Amino acid sequence: MISVLVAAMTALVLSLLGTPLVVKLFRRRGYGQEIREDGPASHATKRGTPTMGGTVIILATLAGYGVAHLLALRNPGRGPTASGLLVLGLMTSLGVVGFLDDFIKIRKQRSLGLTALAKFGGQLVTGVGFGILALQFRNETTGLTPASTHLSFVRDYAGLGLGTAGFVLFAYLMVTATSNAVNLTDGLDGLASGAAVMVLASYVIIAFWQFGNACTLKATDNCYQARDPLDVALVAAAAMGACFGFLWWNASPAKIFMGDTGSLALGGLLAGIAIVTRTELLLIVLGGLFVVETLSVIIQIGFFKMTRKRVFNMAPIHHHFELAGWVENTVIVRFWIIAGLGVAFGLGLFYAEFLSNGSLR
Numbered sequence: 001m002i003s004v005l006v007a008a009m010t011a012l013v014l015s016l017l018g019t020p021l022v023v024k025l026f027r028r029r030g031y032g033q034e035i036r037e038d039g040p041a042s043h044a045t046k047r048g049t050p051t052m053g054g055t056v057i058i059l060a061t062l063a064g065y066g067v068a069h070l071l072a073l074r075n076p077g078r079g080p081t082a083s084g085l086l087v088l089g090l091m092t093s094l095g096v097v098g099f100l101d102d103f104i105k106i107r108k109q110r111s112l113g114l115t116a117l118a119k120f121g122g123q124l125v126t127g128v129g130f131g132i133l134a135l136q137f138r139n140e141t142t143g144l145t146p147a148s149t150h151l152s153f154v155r156d157y158a159g160l161g162l163g164t165a166g167f168v169l170f171a172y173l174m175v176t177a178t179s180n181a182v183n184l185t186d187g188l189d190g191l192a193s194g195a196a197v198m199v200l201a202s203y204v205i206i207a208f209w210q211f212g213n214a215c216t217l218k219a220t221d222n223c224y225q226a227r228d229p230l231d232v233a234l235v236a237a238a239a240m241g242a243c244f245g246f247l248w249w250n251a252s253p254a255k256i257f258m259g260d261t262g263s264l265a266l267g268g269l270l271a272g273i274a275i276v277t278r279t280e281l282l283l284i285v286l287g288g289l290f291v292v293e294t295l296s297v298i299i300q301i302g303f304f305k306m307t308r309k310r311v312f313n314m315a316p317i318h319h320h321f322e323l324a325g326w327v328e329n330t331v332i333v334r335f336w337i338i339a340g341l342g343v344a345f346g347l348g349l350f351y352a353e354f355l356s357n358g359s360l361r
Helices: 002-029 041-046 054-071 082-108 116-133 163-185 191-212 229-250 259-276 282-286 288-307 317-323 328-356
Strands: 150-152 156-161
Touching: 002 054, 002 191, 002 229, 054 082, 054 229, 054 259, 082 116, 082 163, 082 229, 082 259, 116 163, 116 259, 163 191, 163 259, 163 288, 191 229, 191 259, 191 282, 191 328, 229 259, 259 282, 282 288, 282 328, 288 317, 288 328, 317 328
Parallel strands: none
Antiparallel strands: 150 156
């Protein structure tokens, strides 16, 4: 538990103190945000705000994870694990894709960066690569790999095997969907980073609970088959701390935006954690706000193509409420409430399933 706290606090301090330095650096280099011309008029004042702040989140997360393991060197068997490193690798790889997207926007002074084909190509390589590698690195003691070919909600469904090819395809779709969902949510000051903090906090609880009730410790009806739950909790804690520190500067009025660098990285991180903790479908509940934002875009595009009319004033849905007259801070806080409700409900489902498989021991 101490290593989890160390990871969170290290990442928090580095992000909190490092972000203003990055703001000054990016301002000096002119790395400012371009704004959609069809967006709310109030967003015009945000033009030029430094972007690519996701680099701070990624670096602080990696540092928090590394420091926690350096302090735990005296404990044999507590070094970095395949699950933790794979999830961090997925986060960093998608962060690179997002960084390229942001950098092109800045260099060409437009609100569009990488082409859709290039962005999905980057997500394809990272998603498929993660899916393949997650089925390797079998633990010598338990025989478990970081991921399972079975579909999961709170734990694997024994009868719902996807097979190797099916799982790799599923991993790609999940990584792409989640990274794009967080990217769509990142449209208001602090909205995506605040929601990510809540979901990551839930995964600290879930992974640590899996560690305390692992089948290697006690083979009961409600034990968990996950390869490296403690290390995954450490990753989630480090990312949570990094997002917390970044949120201090990203809250309205934002001094810096995370950009695609941060949103794609955080989305990939959440997908990776869900896969290695065997809670793939539970992420739909925990990340309910991200689901709502994505569905609003799908509905808007689909309905417009069929009828040439719009369901919302603008998609994603947070812009709809802005154009309806809600103040930006009101939208952010209410959407944070939705995110919190999703996390609370998801944790409730997780714990209820645990109790349904036997009394608490």
